[in-house]
Amino acid sequence: MSDQTYDEQGLRFDYPPDWVLEETEDGAVRTVAVQAPDGAGFAVIQTDDSRPDPAEIADAALQAMRDDYPDLESRPILETINDHAATGHDLEFVSLDVTNSASIRCFRTPTRTILALGQWSDLDGEETAQQVLAVVRSIEESE
Template structure:
């Protein structure tokens, strides 16, 4: 049975057995994460609605490039939940492991949301559809206005 997170206007479903970390939300920040049993994670952060999704994604990419010695990245535009998300897929090494991360951002009438997913490469691939399902669940609860959203 999936779990449901509802707090401060954020709402999404996530798999049973995943660990929720909403300590940032409880501390007044606007982000929440869920972790798979294998250590991969999905997170969402809320930004002002006038934040540019592409610039936000580029900022995350630059942060990753500062954190890790070599980051291979590829620009992405994906459609989830009837919305266009922009961002990057990134591959890098951490402790002799090949890791994959994605940043996908979308601007809505209410806010700009950044979805960040990361995990060891095999775990990431195993959870990729779950990450998309969580993001789709989240977006299904964000009111879509035809004059604003693509």
């Protein structure tokens, strides 16, 4: 089964066809979330037309996760996503006795800053982890 493609207001990414999509908008900030049908794996993509610094946004996302999970382990990451240098963090933390992983990536384009947060648990299996990471790596501008 082939992926669906989200392509709205200059943001495009692919996601699994059975995942649920939600959108919200608050001024210059637009948030699009896709979630596995069982609710465990998900990706949240946020665009900000005011173009804040990607490192600051990635660090703020890390701090928000740390506030919820003080014992989380994090590792800084630099990655290229569709020709954009993305900064971020890979995370591991325990919630309800289950080990969870998360990926924070943030990059700036000429028109916006894009933050992507993907999360999955050990219970989901490798397929969900790969699906979440594929969503994040497929992000691109479409205008």
